[in-house]
Amino acid sequence: MNLTIARGAFRTAPPLFDTAVYAIVALMIAMAVVGPMLAPDSVYVSDIGNALMPPSAAHWFGTDDQGRDVMWRVIAGSRATLLSAMLIVTAYSLIGVLIATLATVGPRWLDETLMRMTDIGLALPGLVVALGFAAALGPSLQSAIVAKAITGWPVTARLLRGIMRQTMTAQFVVGAQAMGVSRWRLMTRHVLPNSLDILVVKWAGDIGAAVLVLAGMSFIGVGAQPPSAEWGAMIASAKGYVANAWWVVAAPGAAIALAAVGFGLLGDILQVRRDPSLRGRS
């Protein structure tokens, strides 16, 4: 019974819903690519005079505690946030695939040791590694990315190993083995392709989660540092103003939520596309 973390796609997913999700994801990616170029440099320059101005015609989402336009900062920060999230997920997915492949194809003792390593990875609180890196290399976005990548791979490794072992024993693979196909060729020709498309689905879904984790890390001060406009750092530096300047907290929070929802649902849609029988179930 492999663990398929299915997400909530709508049963007879009206095309409208699918396009909405694609729109959100496209908007996010566009912001990440183009955003920082469009954003004026004033986004990084503190203009103390008009700090914490409420949303107005000039500043649609108001200004933050250093007088910088919140909307443009969200747009400028999108690259830092989304790119790092994608980097994290890609990194730990690759590590996960490598470990899972070795565990499946390799001899029994290799499988056993790798699985013990995965247990350690799962038990290791991501927070500690992030804090350790922050204290070692000084808190920065890079150290947060590396820390999260190191604590992210076990889940993927375990999930993929389960699926790979299952496909290895699936009828058609046993058949191929019967014809004398080597385990390694089997892996590359049959098992890996099947697992890879599961990986792509999980990759999309995980980006949403990675954005959340990155924001959490910045919140406790081990993620991006000033004057970076990374969304988590924005909330962290604005959390004192929930009462009197709600927009400084609301804007990045909404951006994070939108990214998490967008990519999360993209994962679901890809999942349903991959395995139509899941339509409406996930």
Added chain:
Amino acid sequence: MRIRRQAVEGRWGQHWGQWGRQVAVLGAAAIALSGQATAQTKFDRSKTVIFANGGVVATLDPMRTDYAQTSFIASTLYDTLVTYDKGGKLVGQLAETFELASDAKSINVLLRPGVVFHDGSPVTAQDVAYTLDRLKRLGLGIASQIDGYDKTTVHDARKLTIRLARPDSLFLGALSKVYILEAKLVAANVGTDDAQGWLQTHDAGSGPYTFAGRRNADIVVSQFPGYWNKADGRPEQIVFRRIDEGATQRDELRAGNVDLAVLGMGYRDAALLDKEGRVKDARLKPELQTNIIFNTRTGPTADPRVRRAIRLAYDYQGGLSAIRQGNGVIASGPLPATMSCRPDLPAAHRDLAEARRLLAEAGVKNLQITMRFQPTVEVQRLEATLLQSNLAEIGVQLKLEPISFAAYLASVARFDSIPQMMLLDDFAQFPDPGSILLRGYRSDAVGTNRSGYANPKVDALLDAAKASSNPTQRCDLYKQVQTILDKDSVIMPLYTVGRPVTYRPQQIQTPEVSKVVFPLAPADLRLAKKS
């Protein structure tokens, strides 16, 4: 979001910067109930003061008053021989009379009669000797302030002489930081760690309050009836409650669950609360100055002209009014404006043209410098970013590099690893100019001379001051030192800043600054007069 346990470090008390965005929370490891009966006394809320503060109390051992949380509570449980009054003058507390010998190598003390510890036994010269010897043995925490101590000769129950290894005019002032323990009680519980474990959760003091144990996660001290220095309006209980988030402190103050909040509240929150009216900001004026320390030995900042140029770039007025909400004055010289013996030096000002000229004269183009700061301190984050954009205007690219407390300590332990620039909130342990100058700028003071500054002329002046028992002569020497430091731009003082302390006027009178316990001594709090 983490309240880091801030050490009340004197010379470069940067941790004292207000806590703001990132406040490191120390887990409540500190005070174990360990069988001690909780004070189940029913509360009379009207006679109780609830003191909210960030960070957790690691220990009650008065030796560790180098940590703010310990310093707040220990100052209510213990007394010192001498202390500083509101005007910054040294007065006796347990000591009735005290006098520094002419060679500044010994101090004669006569104890005040009729003073008792919390268990009723009298305070004797033997207790003072035991306390000082224990500090020397352990060499931890506040011991660094009295590293010149040799031994104590006890003449009788009330007369004693403290002898120093070498002349040190600063020692008398440093005694204001040494809380006296009850020798008999501590010796009985010495255990293997010189009673550090026992003192963590017990009090052996003679102070105005006794330790009444923990109530849930908070620490309670209740009034000591037998205290020698009677004063009316003292609250019956003070409850020390840990709240790390400034926003949470603000909400609890508004809701009346807390009577005053000291660390954790940002300048902006305090100013807004004050405007609202129900909760006021006491705007205390401690000996606190925001400085940027240059590395005067290596790298581009070794050139005084570069240092001077950088000093001329910062938007002092903008920073003070917008970031510190105007709570302070622009700096004029290395020492905070509230201290004595200060020469009149020009206030820091901005002059971009002069700055660019100096850079050109120093032959420096598109200079890149790294400045370290404490991410856990919100105002420092804002000031660092402001300086970054100011320096960009004169073609200097400032790279901001956050650093953790432990890493910073390690980097200043050796001259070669001192950062190019470091943004700090400097705090004087006690109001004697020597407490900053002697330890901070003597060329051989490794570990405390954070700029690596070496100037034989300054060394000579400082040695003379340290050995002189004549206050006016010392003052003149200190003034000469400050003039040289300012001309040489060893550090870049920004402003002498106040400390926001928000309180409920309905419950307590306006808190006043303390010269010894930063920024205020809970024992000085008085209940509001019920009309």
Added chain:
Amino acid sequence: MIQSRTEDPALRPGAAAGADDRPASAEGDTLVEVEGLTVDLPHRQGATRLVDGVSFRMKRAEKVALVGESGSGKSVTARALMRLNPKLTVAGRVVVDGIEVLGLPERKLGTVRGRRIGMAFQDAFTSLDPIMPVGEQLMEALVVHGVSRREARQRAVRLLAELGVTNAEGRMKAYVHEFSGGMRQRAVLAMALIGEPQLLIADEPTTALDVRIAQQVLDVLEDVAERRELAVLLITHDMGVVASFAERVLVMYSGRIVEDANVESLFARPLHPYTEGLLGAVPRVDRSVERLVAVPGVPVPPGERPAGCAFHPRCAAATDVCRGVVPPLRTFGSRRVACHHAEERGASDAV
């Protein structure tokens, strides 16, 4: 054409299904009466008709086989008797032992399901709950109708033994993956029979089994049906099973009944070309057959039912009228057949 029935006096509240106090049958010996049964599968672009106006009767203790290729709607028709097709819209009139099933509110269906009709499914392995002991699932069929657990356990063990399950008491606690193919099928049969229904619907009970075990199960089925005077509606596509078990045969094609006759006359003289084709595909013991002739073409998916007689594209004797008009089901003596050329094929002298 659902007749809305007010509370029918014959309906007895779900009294305990004791064997003796079996309610007197309402209309003589007719147990099941189906008229104009129509079942549609709704989807976004409208609905597909799976069963198109089926009508037939079953007498008590009668053994009827319902045959047809897969997709002919035989299983859907059978399930309609117990309203077991949640996602489909069902119309027409279905009366079981005097109870009008289609109009019954969901709550009252308990009086039919498990008590008057029991159903055994094709693949025993997937039709049993994998994580609940088989005995528990057997008892559930009774507990649901108010029988005490103790009595349910005894009857379950007795029934398992009766159906030939060795060490029945021990097997009660076992799980479905611990049962062999034959034993599983017996368990599914037991589950259908434990409520002592009057009609057993067996949905292709032998298809998933190899021949030897299939014959064993059929023998067991025959004994039980005999002993309990049980009416059986056997759904199959295997004419061999029909020959050895059924008394009467209903042949379905693309959602319609095309022929209804007793088994001897059907095998002797199949009137409908499709039935003839089906019989042609079966090796015969009673005569030598040079070549087995499979029915040409492919079964018609429900969505693309041709006009007129649905079988005409595959029917050698098809004429214009077959292609245009849907042949009604006409009665010739005790037989019924839905073919325009029935008379030419000897229907007139049927008995």
Added chain:
Amino acid sequence: MNALQSKWLPGGVFVARRLAVTALTLLGLVTLVFAMIKAIPGDEAQVAAGPEASPAQVELVRQRMGLDAPLVVQYGRFVGQVLHGDLGTSVSTLQPVLDDVLKVFPSTLELVIVTLLLSLLLAVPAAVAAATWRDSTFDRACRVGAVAAGGMPTFWLALLAQYVLASRWGLLPISGQQSLDFSVQVRTQMPVVDALLAGDLAAFVDALRHIVLPAFSLAAFFAAQFFRTLRASLIAILESDFIVPVRAKGASFARIMLRHALPNAIGPTVTLVGVLLGMMIGSSVLVESVFGRQGVGAYLSNAVEQKDTYAVLGAVLFVGAVVCVSNVLVDLLLLAVDPRVRAAQLHGSKR
């Protein structure tokens, strides 16, 4: 070996093997973290001696704390101590780390347990209802809600909840774990549990009111994950082949859901609890800081900042132990639920 022994022996062997593996995992964990902490720049002795200490004083402290020994010796000594239950002494509080951690860890554990219960309480009924009335407005609303809750950063939700529900409307306490008017004898360092043990109802209610907001902010994300997984498995099970036979027995939908669908569908969700628990403990530090609660997260983050090696290792050991033990419990639960897994795991067939 009598029946009882033979029944439990495989289970016992399984648990023993799993606990041995857990011990190995924890040892690996401690080694990894020890190496990491030692790699961090900064000098522990300096921190212990205090920032103003002279180099001589720092050296004195270094010797006393044995920090001058080579790393391998320090590590060996540490592992030796751990086996005797001594987690070393904290640099900042000079107390044994075990006592410090035992003071802060229980309140995080309590928060995590309450959060787990709250998220399951929210997720399970909603998933059952959503699977029952599939594609109803309720189902769609739940799914949109789950997607939104799953997307919201925990600390952001905590800040908003605290501001709106506690500060502005005053419905719930703003921060802390127990209001001052109550003081209960501390037995487990868990405010709610202590109040219960002391039998002081008012204090118990007060402690509960203090835990509602933090638990709610933390639970939202996890409830969303549990809801989606459970709903998907429920729908998959409801469409599987053994459900129709149960309906054929006349079982009501409620019985089908509770006795058949849920037990079969709960597997993946239980596994998810094991996987997400580590993350739940991790993100509890965010909530604890906003609501000013004691917790191991805060203790950990400060210990790392202070480079208090043994405090970090002690806290990590506790968190790691809880995650590993909970994974063993999850596996045991899966064994209990699914006989097929039991058969594979216990009787040593190739895993």
